[in-house]
Amino acid sequence: EQNFPFACVSVNYTKAVMDAFRMGQLSKQCNAAGSVVETLNSLYMACMFDFYDRWRKGKRTIMKFDQTLKEVSADLLKRPAALVKRFKDGVKEVEMRNDPNRLEFSDMANLGMATAAGQAVPKKAQVRLGAYAVAGGED
Numbered sequence: 441e442q443n444f445p446f447a448c449v450s451v452n453y454t455k456a457v458m459d460a461f462r463m464g465q466l467s468k469q470c471n472a473a474g475s476v477v478e479t480l481n482s483l484y485m486a487c488m489f490d491f492y493d494r495w496r497k498g499k500r501t502i503m504k505f506d507q508t509l510k511e512v513s514a515d516l517l518k519r520p521a522a523l524v525k526r527f528k529d530g531v532k533e534v535e536m537r538n539d540p541n542r543l544e545f546s547d548m549a550n551l552g553m554a555t556a557a558g559q560a561v562p563k564k565a566q567v568r569l570g571a572y573a574v575a576g577g578e579d
C-alpha cells in the first residue's frame with residue numbers, strides 16, 4: 441500500500457524550509473521573488489509535491505519514508521529552483537490532464553446514425569442507446 445503520514449511529512453518540510461531559510465540557503469530565491477513568505481510557501485509546496493510524486497511514481501512504501509524525506513530535503517538545500525520548477529511543471533501537467541476542453545462529446549441529436557469512423561451503428565445498439573436519449577430528455 442502506498443499511504444504515507446501526510447501530517448508528519450508536512451511538519452518535516454515546514455521545519456526543513458525554515459531551517460534552510462535561517463541558514464541563508466534561500467536568500468537568492470527570496471531576493472529574486474521579492475517576498476520571503478511567497479518564496480517559503482512555494483518551496484514548502486514544492487517539497488510536498490515532490491515527496492508525493494516520488495512516492496507514487498516510485499511505488500514507495502513506508503519502508504522508504506525516511507529515504508524519500510531526505511532526497512527531497514537534499515534537493516531543497518542544493519537545488520531549490522529546480523524543486524520549484526518541477527512543482528510548477530507538475531501543476532501544469534495536472535491542469536492539462538483535467539482540462540475539460542480535451543473531452544469529446546457525442547452528438548446526441550444524431551444518435552444511432554453512424555460511428556465516428558462513419559460506419560453505421562448496428563440496429564441493436566441504436567435501440568439501446570436511443571433508450572438513454574429518451575430517458576435523459578424526460579426531466
